[in-house]
Amino acid sequence: MASDVDTAPLVGRADQLAALRSALLDDVAQGHTAAVFLTGESGVGKTRLLAEVSARLRDAGALVLTGTCLDIGDASPLHPLRQALRRFDTELTAAQARTSSAVRGLLQVFDDETPGPDGAGALLERVSRGLHLVAGGRPLVIVLDDLQWVDRSTRQLLLYLLAGLGDLQLSVLAAIRAEALQGAHPLRRVLTELRRLRSVRVVDLAPLDRADTDRLAAAVVGRPLNPEAAELVWQRSGGNPFVAEELARDLREGRDGLSDTLREIFLARVDALPQHAHAVVHAVAAGVEPVEHWLLAQVVRLPEEELIEAVRAAVAHRLLVGADEGYRLRHRLVAEVLAHELLPAERSALHRRYAEALTSATAELHQARLAHHWRLAGEPARALPAAMAAAREAERLHGYAEAHRHWSAALQLADAPAAVPPEPDRATPVEVDRAELLEHAAEAAHHCGEHARALALLEELAGDPAGPPACALHIRRARYLAAAGRSAPAEAEYRRALAAADCTARERATAAAHLAELLLHLGRYAEAGEQAREALQLAATVEGSTSEVVLASAALGFSEAFLEDPDAGLAVMREAVEIAERSGRPEDVACAYLHLAELLTGPLNILEEGVVVARRGAERVAELGLGRTWETRLLAIATNGLFRVGQWSEAEKVVAAALRHRPSGADAVELLLARCRLSVGYGDIEASDRDLEAVATVLAGGGARHVLPMLILRAGLAMWQGRHDLARQAVQRGLTESRSDDVIVLATLAWHGLRAEAEAHASRTVAVDEMAVRRLREVVDRVARKSEHAGRPVRYIVDGFLALCAAELSRLDGRGDPELWARSAAEWDRRNHPYPAAYSRLRQAEALLARRSRVATAGKLLRQAYQMAQGLGALPLSSEIRTLAGRARVTLEERPAPAGGPPVPAPRRPAAAPPTEPTVDELAVLTAREREVLAAVAEGLTNKEIGQRLFISERTIGVHVSHIFDKLQVRTRVQASAIFLRNRGEQS
Structure with a gap:
């Protein structure tokens, strides 16, 4: 940063100032979000640039809230936002009492918020709602300095708001020290993911170049520097504005003899x-x-x-x-x-004075700050209670990362000898149970994703004589191992817990239920069912073991379904719902309904009943106060089920109602993905892009299990846009990152990949990637082999996608096999999935027309496909059907049926002598330049070759081709060329 804001000019940043203002304000529409993250080394001018941009944004009418993250890693959750609101409140006048009331109300949220059934998401939503009131309709810009020290809660809030879930016209401008983002810094991964998003810019603020460094130094000194002095400033500063200013100021003031x-x-x-x-x-x-x-x-x-x-x-x-x-x-x-x-004694004395002052203060006590100063004062006994209080404060606000840090500090303090001998008048320090500290620290580490740390703390706890018994340790260690993805040792730990002599009946039931769930995730369905039955037997002997019963029933139900006994699986799950309802515990009721709905809409493929159960369960859990979490999850299941059976308009209503809860985290991702499926089907590219951007934003903070559904939707959207290269990239990324054994998801991904390659082959705009095709063939073979060992309902769904894959491969091998597409259409008709059935009919008709055979059958297939697509509202699919029908001279509308007979197509006009001129010039919609480009396309030239012929850039040619496709309502170069040649022939 510049070290003298009053006199030193802002040099070399004019372009960045204008770009940042535009990105944060001008380009952000109402209800949308944007973010700019400034990174760079210390002193490069980030803070100064934040101040300059903030001033310009305020002048433009935006509400700017400015906060700074603390640099000791002991910040309480959401500290920078609290600071920004307090600062803003002091600037308000008496005439702004309403805004001041909103600010103070939001500050009260932080002080009063306690954990509820909806968890941390409720706090994020309340903060978002409070910010909406504070903004009062104005664009809101949150400016944060030193984001490298941001606490986890603030990071989650930023991702929540940037995902567009807060319904604000919001921009975020933040500065980050680049040198701090080393190793496994959590912000590093977040920034890597956010760089993919169009609404987010990560600007690496580079040092000044030589010319700007000279200008800055000359401005500070008041005259141009001589060459020797200018070279010295440049060599010492390396273009760092802060250092350059300080060096130039030394020159101006005549300081000599400095290093x-x-x-x-x-x-x-x-x-x-x-x-x-x-x-x-x-x-x-x-x-x-x-x-x-x-x-x-x-x-x-x-x-x-x-x-x-x-x-x-x-x-x-x-x-x-x-x-x-x-x-x-x-x-x-x-x-x-x-x-x-400073001498060590001097430093200790300073920190002791801070601690004593904070202890005696009547204002709000910041326990993390107090612990920091007592620790550096050499008095761990006094720092320890403060660190523990800071940890509990963080847990109260669901800041588990901060809680983990504070509990870890408390452990170190409990072991540290006092650097200063205790004085006679000091209070006797409170005795602390070290085993209790280890338990808290391990659990906090587990909750914040530090699984290796949690396991290390648990090992230390195991060696403490005052620690929990062996069985409890085995169960906890198994939970941590499973969360870390280490399934084999987790299974071993659960089995050790079951064999432990000190294991109580409740602990045995808990271990057995968790083990059943683990085996289910590993795909060992028979073992999962046996273990679930054992867990249910154990739980039956323990009073109040509803949670164990629900968990074990879920594993047993899925196990039975995969082992071709769906009735048994359903019976177990329905019994679990009844048990949960009798117990009345809200989360057990919600969990039971969720698993039953997932079973029906997943492995069993009983979609209509699954939708009913999901919606009924959503109503029930809303009554129990879990509307923002479990209700939204159940409504997401209902939305997906309605989509698959073709009730898209109803699905749209359900997802809209669920999103009114403004969910966060995984709940928000589930609903956004569900809505995005509808948008992709409808052909609403802008809405689809917006939802995928929001999902990617939330997933930047974690959530690998949603990556594959997101990539499948990204591939589907890219294909409707004619961007087969982007579709290929999404599928290949999914295959690379996937660790899933879900054969249905893998089959869906493989179909999208093969479809992308087949579309590329048909359009001739992108070369087919033979390596990608070979890899996709291997995936299809692997899915086929794995599905043989799955239950009948699972095989039933997988077989439908395998039929699609086989038919797409025929498009790559030649002109497409009508019989394979007929088989695919029949498969999806039987499953009551109208969308893939309509798509299959389109491709079957296309294959028949390409072979110039059974034209009447092709026309019938196109009319059936068109009727299905129109009923769904699937505009891109309908458009492609119309395009093919137009090329084939097939009439899609049907005339009324004669009495007692089937409907018949509208008659075609009788053939007549070819007219001397076309009735309609299909190329009339094109400009002269677009006709030139289309003529070159019809010759088979690439965009690069066309650009060279017409002396236009390749990128401009791409724009012209896109406009041509839009105006002619075609999706491929072959289709566009056919129109050109036909019209040229008619006019010759």
């Missing part, structure tokens, strides 16, 4: 301060920024007037920045330099 290192520059500046200002800078450097004025006063212990004069001197020397919320160093490099200049 070329930043350490010496900062030390020289600190040494030049008055005595009290020197103490102030050291105190702020040891604090957690921003350091409030009252807190600084208690740490430096100066009279008020002397303290203010000392702060003024530090600000004048450009070492401190003062704001309403407190003081901060102009650059954190100052703290890094000064940290080595």
Whole structure:
């Protein structure tokens, strides 16, 4: 950042300023989101650029909330947003009482929020609703500095809002230190995924080039530097604006004998301060920024007037920045330099003063901050209770990553010897059970995804004499191993738990139920069923074991379904629903309905009943207060079932009702994917893109099980857009990243891949990838082999997709096999899936027409397919059917049926002598340039070759071709060429 905002100009950033304003405000429509993440090394000017962009956005009428993430990793959840709201509240006038009330109401949400049945998602939704009130219809921009230190809760909130779930015109501008994103930093993976999205820009802010560095140094000095001085500034700074400014300022002020290192520059500046200002800078450097004025006063212990004069001197020397919320160093490099200049006793004394001041304060106590200072003061006994309180505070707000960090710190503090001998007047430290700390730390690590850490802590707990008994440890270790994807050792641990002598009846039931579920995920359905039966027997002897019964029943039901006994599976699941209803525990009721609905709409393929159960279960769990989580999951199942049976309009109503709950996380992803399936079918490209962008945004924070459905939809959408290369990329990524044994999903993915290659072959716009085809053939063979061992309902669905795959392969091998497409249509008719049935009829007709045989049959197939597609509202499919019918001179509309007879097609006009001119010029809609391009396309030239002939860029040719396709209502170059040749022949 620039070190003197008042005098140093902003050099070399004009283009970025304009681009950022446009990206964050001008290009963001109502209800949409955008984000820009600025990355770069320390001192490159990120903070200064944030300030400049914020000012321009405010001038343009946007509401800008600015916050900073704390740099010690001990921030409470959602700290930067709290800070931004408090800062904004102080700026409001009496005339803005309504906005002030909304701000304070939102701040109260953070203080009052307690875990509820809907979990952390409820807090995110309440925050989003509060921001909507604060914005008051204005565009909202959240500006966050030092995002590399962001807490997990704030990161989740940003992903939630950027996914468009908050119904705001929202933009996010954040700065990140690039050097902090090393190794397994959680933000690194998030940024990698977000870079894929069109609504998100990650701008790597580079250092200034030589010319701009010279300009900046000259502006600071007040005159152009001589070549030797300019070269010195350039060599020392490397274009870093902050360092360049500091070096140039030294030149201006005639400082001699300074080293070329930043350490010496900062030390020289600190040494030049008055005595009290020197103490102030050291105190702020040891604090957690921003350091409030009252807190600084208690740490430096100066009279008020002397303290203010000392702060003024530090600000004048450009070492401190003062704001309403407190003081901060102009650059954190100052703290890094000064940290080595204090004696250990001096540093401990400063941190002790901070801790004592925070302890005695009557204002809100930040336990994480207090623990930080007591720890660095060398008093772990006092830091420990604060660290534990900070962990519980984080858990209250579902900040499990922060809770894990605090519990881990508490463990270290419990083991640390005091650096300072206890004084006689100090209170005796509270005794802490170390085994309890280990349990809390392990569970928090498990919840926040740190599975290796959870397992390590559990091993340590196992060696503690005060730890839990062996059986409880085995169960917990198995849960952690399963979550980490280590299924084999997890299974072994569950079996050890069942064999442990100290295992209680409840623990045996719990271990057996979880083991049954694990075996189910591993595809060992027979073993899963046996284990589930054992779990049910054990649970029957334990009072209040409803959760175990529901879990085991789910495994048993699916096991029976896969082993060709669907009636038995259904009976078990329905009994589980009855047991859950009798117990009245909301989550058990919800879980039972969810599994039953999944069973019906999944392996059993009893779609209509599955939809009914899902909707009935959704109503029931809404009554129990679980509307935002379990109800939305059940409605997502209902939406997908309605889509598959062809009731698209009803599915649209269901998903719209569910999204009104504004779900978050996986619940939101399920619904967005369900809505996207409808949008892809309808041909609403903009809505489909928007939903896929939102899904990708949420999945940036994790959620691998939804990646394959997302990629399948991305491939389907790309094919309707004629982007067969993008469809291929999506399918290949799915095959590479997939670790799923779900043969239905794999079969669906394989069909999309083969369809993309067949479309590419037909259009001749993209070459067929033979390696991709070979890989897809292998996947089809593997799916066929695996499905042989699945239950009849599963084989039933897989066989339908295998029929589609075989037919698509015939398109690649030649002109398509009508018999294979007829078989596919029949397969999907039997399954009551109208969409793939209509698609198969289209391809069957296409294959017949290509062979110039059975034209009447082809016409009948096209009319059937068209009627089905129109009934669904599938516009892209209907358009392709119309295109083929037009080329084949097939009339799609039928005239009324004669009494007692079937409907007959409208008669074609009798053949007449060829007219001298065409009745309609199909090329009249094209411009002169587009006709030139189409003529070259008809010659078989590529876009590159056409560009060379017409002296136009290849990219422009691509735009012309897209316009031609749209105007002629065709999807392939072959179809467009046929129209051109026919019309040219008619006009010659």
